[in-house]
Amino acid sequence: MWDSIQSVFQPTTSPPQLYRNLAVALIGSFVLLALLHRFLGPRGRRWLIAFVTFVGGLYLGLEYFLPVRTAVLWPTAIPNPNPDRGANLLTPGIEPVGIMMSVIGAFTVGLGIYSLCQVHGRSLGQRRPGWHNSLAFFLAMVAMLVFGFWAHYLPKVDEASAVMPVPRAIYEMLFSGLFMPLQAATFSLLAFYIASAAYRAFRIRTAEAGLMMAAAFIVMIGQVPVGAWVTSGLPTTGALAFFRLEALGEWIMTWLNAPAQRGIVFGVAIGGLAMSLRIWLSLERGTFFSEQG
Amino acid sequence: MGGLEHANWFMSALFGSMCLIIVISVLVAQRGREMFIRRIPGLTAIKEAVGRATEMGRPIFFSPGLRGIEIATLQALAILSYVVRLAAERATRIIVGICEPELYPVAEESVREAYEAAGRPEAFRSDDVRFISNEQFAYALGSVGLMAREQVATNFFFGMFFAESLILAENGQALGALQVAGCPDPVQIPFFIATCDYVVIGDEYYAASAYLTREPTLTGSLVGQDIAKALLVALLILGVGLATYFGAVGNEEYNFLRQLLATGATGS
Numbered sequence: 001m002w003d004s005i006q007s008v009f010q011p012t013t014s015p016p017q018l019y020r021n022l023a024v025a026l027i028g029s030f031v032l033l034a035l036l037h038r039f040l041g042p043r044g045r046r047w048l049i050a051f052v053t054f055v056g057g058l059y060l061g062l063e064y065f066l067p068v069r070t071a072v073l074w075p076t077a078i079p080n081p082n083p084d085r086g087a088n089l090l091t092p093g094i095e096p097v098g099i100m101m102s103v104i105g106a107f108t109v110g111l112g113i114y115s116l117c118q119v120h121g122r123s124l125g126q127r128r129p130g131w132h133n134s135l136a137f138f139l140a141m142v143a144m145l146v147f148g149f150w151a152h153y154l155p156k157v158d159e160a161s162a163v164m165p166v167p168r169a170i171y172e173m174l175f176s177g178l179f180m181p182l183q184a185a186t187f188s189l190l191a192f193y194i195a196s197a198a199y200r201a202f203r204i205r206t207a208e209a210g211l212m213m214a215a216a217f218i219v220m221i222g223q224v225p226v227g228a229w230v231t232s233g234l235p236t237t238g239a240l241a242f243f244r245l246e247a248l249g250e251w252i253m254t255w256l257n258a259p260a261q262r263g264i265v266f267g268v269a270i271g272g273l274a275m276s277l278r279i280w281l282s283l284e285r286g287t288f289f290s291e292q293g
Numbered sequence: 294m295g296g297l298e299h300a301n302w303f304m305s306a307l308f309g310s311m312c313l314i315i316v317i318s319v320l321v322a323q324r325g326r327e328m329f330i331r332r333i334p335g336l337t338a339i340k341e342a343v344g345r346a347t348e349m350g351r352p353i354f355f356s357p358g359l360r361g362i363e364i365a366t367l368q369a370l371a372i373l374s375y376v377v378r379l380a381a382e383r384a385t386r387i388i389v390g391i392c393e394p395e396l397y398p399v400a401e402e403s404v405r406e407a408y409e410a411a412g413r414p415e416a417f418r419s420d421d422v423r424f425i426s427n428e429q430f431a432y433a434l435g436s437v438g439l440m441a442r443e444q445v446a447t448n449f450f451f452g453m454f455f456a457e458s459l460i461l462a463e464n465g466q467a468l469g470a471l472q473v474a475g476c477p478d479p480v481q482i483p484f485f486i487a488t489c490d491y492v493v494i495g496d497e498y499y500a501a502s503a504y505l506t507r508e509p510t511l512t513g514s515l516v517g518q519d520i521a522k523a524l525l526v527a528l529l530i531l532g533v534g535l536a537t538y539f540g541a542v543g544n545e546e547y548n549f550l551r552q553l554l555a556t557g558a559t560g561s
Contacts, residue, residue, distance in 0.1 A: 029414050060462040065308075068299045086299060105361060105395045112394030113426035119423050130442060146387065151546060186430035190456060193463040198468075201487035264479045266525060271499025272364050273308075274518040283319060283510050284502065 049280035059097070063090040084095035099203040116141075215252055222249025301412045315517035322513025330515060335473060335493035336504045339372075342377045342447045342471050342491075348356065351446035352386040356436060356461065357400060358452020358476070359429060361393035365477050368398060369452035371502040372475070374407045381411035389422045390439060392432040408534060433457035437464040450474040450489070451498075454481045462488035475501065496522070 012018040034112060040048060068086030076082035079094065081085075150167035164172070202213045221227035227245040234244050278284040300308065315369045322328055346353045353408070356375060357369040373389065380387045386499040389404060401422040408417040425435035437460065440448065448465040450458070458474075458481045465472050466488045475493030485492045493501065496518065503511035 063299075065300045065305050088299070108395040108397060109427075111397050112391070112393075112427065115391075115422075115424040118421050122420065133438075165500050183428070183430050186434060187456065187461070188461060193459045197459060197463055197484065197487035201483075226322055246379055264482070265521060267496030268477045268479070268498065270311065270518050270522050270525065271496035273311060273521070274514050275364050275499045277312055277315055278511070278514055279364070281316075283514065284367070284371065 009189060031153075046282075053282065057092070061280075062093060063088065066090060113141075115277065144171075144174060147174060215256075218245060219249040219252055222246045299378050307528075311521040312522070314521050315514055318365065318515035318520065320515030322509040322516065323528075325509070328509075328516045330500070330504055330512060330514045333493065333497050333500065333504055335475060335491040336493040336501055338473050339376060339449075340379065340430065341506070342449070343376060343385060345471050346380070346446035347383040347385045349446040352388055352443050353380055353447045353449065354436070354440050354443070354445040354470075355387060355389045355449045356452065356454075357389070357391070357396065358450075358454050359392045359432065359457070360453040361395045362399065363453075365453045366393075366396060366500070367500055368501060369475075370403050370453045372449070372505070374399065374403050374410075375502075375505045377404050377407035381408050381416055382438075384413075384416070387421065388439060388443060388445070390420065390425055390432070390436045391424045391542065392429075393527045394424060394427060397422070400437050420455045429457050430460070433460040436461055440465055440468055440470065444468070448472045450476070450485065450495075451501075452476065452491075453478060454485075454512055459484045464487075523543075540542065 001243065012021055036045070036048070063248070066088040068088045068091070080092075116137065120137045123134040124131050124138070129132075147167050147170045150163070151171040154165055154168060203209065221230070221244040227249070231244045231246075234240050236244070242251070275284070312326040317487070343353065346497060353376070355373055357366055357373060360366050377387055380413070387404070389400055391400055401419065404422050407416050408414050410533075425439070427431045439445075441464070445465075445468065448462070448470045450461060451474070454476050455478075458476070462472060462474065462485055472489035473491045473493075475483060476496045477495075477498050479495070482492065482494055500515050503515040
């Protein structure tokens with residue numbers, strides 16, 4: 001029985017069956033959503049969200065906590081991606097569940113595109129200030145869509161011997177020649193932003209800022225050759241070796257910075273656990289969660 | 294060291310104890326017991342930041358980070374709901390920039406409901422919750438452009454941020470906006486501290502909904518979270534003590550601490 005349930009989540013290789021499954025899934029989803037919208041009020045919707053959240057959390061939680069045995073209980077319908085890894089009854093479902101979540105996430109890309117078209121369409125239609133940016137958006141989106149699909153569906157050729165087809169060349173120019181360099185240029189701007197932020201952070205106004213400046217100075221200078229040169233007169237062994245700038249910088253990073261960072265991480269992890277628990281048990285308040293009784 | 298694929302008995306016991314502590318604290322708080330929460334400046338500043346935008350008659354920009362639906366983002370949405378309610382009561386416009394498409398409908402619904410809760414559903418404008426881009430730097434530049442064009446008075450950055458945090462916050466600083474930020478990732482905190490007026494650090498981030506609403510359930514959860522943290526600190530001290538002892542007596546073969554934390558592949 002478990003095998004037959006698992007087989008439902010397996011990819012379909014035969015095209016007619018694939019299209020039939022796609023049509024059934026799409027129509028079924030739309031009908032289900034329409035029915036839920038029609039018949040579920042805000043309270044019912046919250047109950048449904050609470051139920052789905054609880055079941056989802058329970059599944060993933062149990063999969064993590066249930067005892068495991070090596071390569072047992074694996075249904076024959078599903079290839080085991082990692083036979084050496086321990087598994088329990090629920091482990092085979094992890095990958096299909098992950099894929100289901102990705103599919104649901106992929107549907108929302110359409111909503112994102114809709115939002116962009118709505119905002120920029122209004123801006124363009126009403127000739128709001130900056131409407132030319134909206135025009136650039138539509139031109140860029142259409143160009144990437146057209147040449148992207150065109151290049152993708154061109155018949156495959158041996159690229160080493162053939163001249164690159166025009167649609168693919170245009171797509172390459174748009175993506176590798178324009179989009180990627182723009183990304184890299186934006187990333188490189190960070191160097192300047194770090195410099196200006198560091199300047200502001202290191203202005204010594206308080207004792208804490210002074211302490212931070214001193215620590216930063218030691219760490220920074222300890223990592224460049226000039227730092228080693230400044231204190232090269234000190235011995236490399238014994239108690240005085242600790243005061244060599246490179247050793248002092250390393251000590252600050254290992255003994256002061258790392259524990260502080262780990263302390264923050266511990267706090268964040270427990271905070272995340274408490275938040276997860278509130279959401280799982282529907283104790284959280286606000287949108288999508290019930291109001292305080 | 295990679296994370297555990299499955300829990301061993303020690304992890305199950307530790308995790309179960311912490312969950313139990315949090316649930317008991319929630320139940321105690323629900324019975325009406327007063328619980329103290331210390332002042333968190335970054336969260337107290339939210340009202341001031343919204344008030345500033347109201348006084349200046351300029352909008353607020355809110356970024357819920359780069360990630361989709363996950364715990365950190367859900368916390369960001371809870372803060373967003375609170376900020377929108379405050380802004381709606383004061384007739385101040387708020388613009389939300391979305392990076393992950395899956396977050397867009399959820400954020401839009403949160404904002405719409407917050408306007409309704411504030412009694413001003415007519416003030417909601419669908420254009421003000423907008424998907425910008427799911428590419429990291431395109432999102433950063435789109436948000437910065439939005440801040441500059443709209444001349445925002447206040448910026449809120451709550452959620453998961455990465456390298457773009459400095460681009461967002463440094464440009465907001467250059468525009469003269471009052472900025473409040475919170476991020477669970479300790480790597481980004483220094484960048485926000487250098488560029489923002491108020492920063493919510495570490496687990497303060499997950500204390501936000503309890504701190505802002507003071508609802509007993511959430512306050513209890515926050516207190517339980519602190520007790521669980523104390524338990525973890527006690528275990529750390531015990532672990533350091535035992536590791537030091539076994540190191541000192543030279544009995545490293547009998548390292549049961551390593552066994553306790555070893556991968557759960559063998560199960561309990």
